Amino acid sequence: MSEGPAISFRDVTKYYPVTAGRAMFLKDVLLHLPGSLSALRRRQRFCALDGVSFDVARGESFGVIGRNGSGKSTTLGLIARVLVPNQGSVRTVGRIAPLLELGAGFHFDLTGRENIMLNGVLLGLTRERVRARVADIVAFSELGDLIEQPLRAYSSGMVARLGFSVAVHLDPDILLVDEVLAVGDEAFQKKCLRRMAEFRARDVTMVLVSHNLGDIESLCDRAALLDGGRLAMVGRPREVVAEYRRRLDDGAAGTDDAGP
Amino acid sequence: MSREVLAHYRDLVLVLVAKELKVRYRSTVLGYAWSLLHPLAFAAIFFVLFKVIMRIPREDYALFLVTGLFPWQWFANSIGASTGSFLHNSSLIRKVMFPRSLLVLAGVLNDMFHFLVSVPVIVLFLLYHRTVPSLAAVALLPLIVLIQLLFTHGVALALATCNLFFRDLERLAVIVTTLWFYVTPVLFPADMIPPGFGWVVYANPMAAIVGCWRGLFLDGAVPGTLLGLAAAWSLVALAVGHRIYRALHWRFAELV
Numbered sequence: 274m275s276e277g278p279a280i281s282f283r284d285v286t287k288y289y290p291v292t293a294g295r296a297m298f299l300k301d302v303l304l305h306l307p308g309s310l311s312a313l314r315r316r317q318r319f320c321a322l323d324g325v326s327f328d329v330a331r332g333e334s335f336g337v338i339g340r341n342g343s344g345k346s347t348t349l350g351l352i353a354r355v356l357v358p359n360q361g362s363v364r365t366v367g368r369i370a371p372l373l374e375l376g377a378g379f380h381f382d383l384t385g386r387e388n389i390m391l392n393g394v395l396l397g398l399t400r401e402r403v404r405a406r407v408a409d410i411v412a413f414s415e416l417g418d419l420i421e422q423p424l425r426a427y428s429s430g431m432v433a434r435l436g437f438s439v440a441v442h443l444d445p446d447i448l449l450v451d452e453v454l455a456v457g458d459e460a461f462q463k464k465c466l467r468r469m470a471e472f473r474a475r476d477v478t479m480v481l482v483s484h485n486l487g488d489i490e491s492l493c494d495r496a497a498l499l500d501g502g503r504l505a506m507v508g509r510p511r512e513v514v515a516e517y518r519r520r521l522d523d524g525a526a527g528t529d530d531a532g533p
Numbered sequence: 534m535s536r537e538v539l540a541h542y543r544d545l546v547l548v549l550v551a552k553e554l555k556v557r558y559r560s561t562v563l564g565y566a567w568s569l570l571h572p573l574a575f576a577a578i579f580f581v582l583f584k585v586i587m588r589i590p591r592e593d594y595a596l597f598l599v600t601g602l603f604p605w606q607w608f609a610n611s612i613g614a615s616t617g618s619f620l621h622n623s624s625l626i627r628k629v630m631f632p633r634s635l636l637v638l639a640g641v642l643n644d645m646f647h648f649l650v651s652v653p654v655i656v657l658f659l660l661y662h663r664t665v666p667s668l669a670a671v672a673l674l675p676l677i678v679l680i681q682l683l684f685t686h687g688v689a690l691a692l693a694t695c696n697l698f699f700r701d702l703e704r705l706a707v708i709v710t711t712l713w714f715y716v717t718p719v720l721f722p723a724d725m726i727p728p729g730f731g732w733v734v735y736a737n738p739m740a741a742i743v744g745c746w747r748g749l750f751l752d753g754a755v756p757g758t759l760l761g762l763a764a765a766w767s768l769v770a771l772a773v774g775h776r777i778y779r780a781l782h783w784r785f786a787e788l789v
Contacts, residue, residue, distance in 0.1 A: 289787055354630040355786035369630075377624035382556045391548050396629060399537070400544045451628075 277366070278328035279447055279478040280335075280352055284361035285325045287347050291317040321347040323502040324361070329495075331366070332476035334469075336489035336510055338517050339499035340524075345482045348499070349449050352480060367446025367478070370396050374451070376424075376432050385420040385427070385435055386411070392439045406442045413468075414438035415461070434461055441468050447478045466492070486514045545631060549639035554646065568647040569654055572599070572606050579720055591722065593751075596658040600750040601719040601743045603655060607648035608685050608739060611641045612710050615689035616696040616703035623789035633785055634778055637693050641686045645678065655750055667753035677745045677755070680767045684738060687770030691777045697788040698781070719743055738766035 322344045329335045337345050350356035351363045353371050378395045379388045389410050393403035411420050414435050416427075424432060440448070469492055472479060483489055489496055489510050496513040498506040498520075506516050558564040576599050584594040591597055618637045619626060626633060652674075659666055696702040717739045718726065726733065734740040741763040748755035 350627065350786055353628060355627060357783045371628045373628055374624060377628065380552055380556060382559065383552065387552075387555065391552055394541070394544050394548045395625060395631070397541065397631070399540050400548065401540075449628075 278364075279331040279333070279366050280329040280480070281364040282325055282327050282348075282351070282361070283363075285322055285351060285358045285363055286320065286360040287322040287344075287351065287356060288318040288320055288359050291319050320502050322351075322358075322499075325499075325502075325504045326361075327497055327504060327507055329478055329480065331478055332473070333495060334473055334479045334481065334493045336481045336483065336493035336496035336513075337499060338483070338486065338489055338496060338513065339505075340521075343499040344502045345499055346451065349451055349480065349482055352447070353449055365447060368397060368444075369447045369449065370440060370443045370445030371449040372440045372451065373436060376429075376436070379424055379432065379436070381424040384423055385414070385416055388424060388435065389439055392436070393443065396440065396443055397445075398443060410438045410442045413442065413464075430458065430461075437465055441465075441472070445477065447480070448472060450479060450481045450483075452483055486517070490514055542632060542635060545635050546639050546642065549636065550642050550646070553639070553643045565650065568650050572603050572651055573654070575606070576602050583720055589721065593662050596655075596662050597722070597747070597751070598720070599655050599658055600747050603648060603651050604681060604743060604746045605714065605717070605719050605739070607644045608681065608742075609710050609714065610647075611644040611685045611689050612692065612706060614640050614644070615693045616706055618689070618693040619697055619785060619789055626789045627786050633782055634690055634775075637690050638686055641682060641689055644685075645682055649678070659750065666750070670749050670753045673749050673755060676760075677742070677749060677763070680745070680760075680763050681742050684742060684763075684767035684770045687767065687772070687774035690774035691770075694774075694778050694781050697785060713737075713739065717743060735762070738763070738770065741766055 325344070325348070337348055339345050347356060349371070351358060352365060353369055354363075354365070373392075373396075378392045380391060383391065386407065389407055390400065390403050393406070393410075394400060398406075414420070414437075416431060416435060419427065419431065424435075427435070469479065473492075473494075479492075481489065481493060493510045495507065496510040497504060498513050498517050500520065505520075506513050557567070563570070576595070579598055579602070580595055583589045583598075584591075615637055618640050619633060622636055656666060692702060692706055696706075716733060717737055718734065723734055723740065723744060734744075741759055744759050745755050745763050748759065
C-alpha cells in the first residue's frame with residue numbers, strides 16, 4: 274500500500290440543494306408554480322461542509338464530534354464515497370467498510386446465517402470471502418443456535434450484535450463507525466471495544482462519529498470538532514472534547530445558535 | 534475493472550435475487566404456486582371476458598392468452614417494483630458505495646425467474662393443443678428472454694432514477710403501465726387491429742416483444758424483422774436508461 278495518509282480532505286465543500294433539485298411533488302409545483310420557478314433560479318442551498326481540510330494517517334483512530342447538523346454524517350458520507358464534494362477533493366486509500374445502523378442491509382425474514390452472507394456481500398466482500406469468515410462471525414456474535422432462526426425472532430440487541438460482528442470481520446482498511454458502539458449488553462460492549470483496540474494495533478484506520486465523548490477520548494488518537502460545517506479544531510481528543518463542551522455551554526448561555 | 538470487482542458485482546446480484554426468492558418461497562405456504570397463480574388467475578378472467586362473453590374468433594384463445602400475458606406480467610411487475618428500488622434501500626445507499634443499478638437489475642431478474650418457472654405452464658397449454666415446441670423455439674427462447682430483460686432493465690433503471698427527483702412518477706408509472714397493457718396486442722391478436730392503426734404496434738416496443746413470444750410459442754419461428762425491431766428497442770431502452778442513471782447516480786445518497 275502506498276505511503277501517505279489513509280484519508281485526505283482538501284478544502285472540501287459540500288452543498289445540499291434546499292428547494293431546487295430536491296425531489297419535487299407535482300402538487301407543490303402546480304400550486305406554487307411562480308414560486309417554484311423562481312426557487313429554481315435562486316438555487317438556494319445549504320452548506321453542510323465549508324472548506325474543510327484534514328488528513329487521517331494510516332492506522333489512526335480519528336474522532337469527529339459536533340452538534341446535530343454540524344456536518345459529521347456528511348463527512349462520513351464523503352469518506353465512504355456515497356457523496357461527492359462540490360469543491361475540493363477527498364482521497365482515500367484502501368477498502369472502506371461502514372458500520373451500518375441497526376438492521377440496515379438485513380432482511381428480517383432470513384436467518385442470521387443468511388443475513389451474514391447478504392450483509393457481507395453488500396459491504397464489499399465476494400461470497401467466497403464471506404463463506405470463509407462465517408464461522409468466525411457466528412462465534413463472535415455469541416448467538417449460538419439462534420443463528421439458524423429468522424431475524425424476526427431476535428431482540429434489537431441481538432440484531433446489533435450480528436451487524437457489528439459482520440462489520441468487524443470484513444478486514445477493512447478504513448472502518449467508519451457512526452454512533453453504533455452501544456450495542457448489546459455490557460459484556461458484548463467490552464468485547465466490541467477490545468475488537469476496536471485490536472484494529473488499532475493492526476493498523477486499521479478508524480473514523481468514529483459519536484456523541485459519547487467518553488468513547489472519543491478513550492478510543493481516538495486525534496479528534497476533530499465541526500461547528501456549522503467548518504472545522505473548528507483538530508487535535509488531541511481531550512482538548513477537542515473540552516473545546517466542544519465549552520462551546521456547548523456558550524450556546525446554552527445565550528447566543529443560541531443551536532443547529533437544526 | 535478487475536476480476537475481483539466483477540466477481541463482487543456478480544455476487545451482489547446473486548445475493549439480492551436470492552434474498553427475494555428465499556423470502557417469497559419461505560414465508561408462504563403455497564410458495565412456487567404463487568408464481569403461477571397470479572398470472573393464471575388473470576388468464577382465467579380474461580378468458581371468460583373475451584372468449585366466453587365477447588367471443589373473440591380464435592380457437593386457441595387460452596393458449597394465445599398465456600403466451601402474451603405471462604411475458605407481459607414479467608414486464609409489468611418489474612416496472613411496478615422499479616420505482617421503489619432505490620427508495621426502499623435508502624439506508625444502504627446513504628452508507629455504502631456499490632453500483633446502485635444492481636438493485637434494479639436484481640429486481641428485474643427476480644421477476645424474470647418467476648416468468649421462467651411459468652414457461653412449463655405455457656408448454657402444457659401447447660401440449661393440450663397437440664403442439665410440441667420445436668427445437669428452433671427452444672433455441673430462440675434465451676434470446677427473447679435477453680431482449681426483454683435488457684428492455685425492462687432499461688425502462689426500470691430510468692424510472693427508478695427519475696422517481697428520486699420526481700416522486701409522483703411512481704403513481705404515473707402504475708397508470709401508464711395499465712394503459713400500455715390495453716394498447717399492446719396481449720388480449721387481442723395484432724391482425725385484428727384495423728388498417729391505419731398498424732403504427733401503434735411499431736411504435737410500441739412491448740408489441741414487438743410480445744409478438745416475438747407469440748411467434749416463438751405459436752409458430753415455432755419469429756420473423757427476422759420483428760426480432761430485429763424488438764432487439765433495437767431493447768438496446769435503445771438500455772442506452773437511455775443507463776444514460777439517465779449515469780448522469781444522476783452520484784446524487785442518490787442526498788435524495789433517498
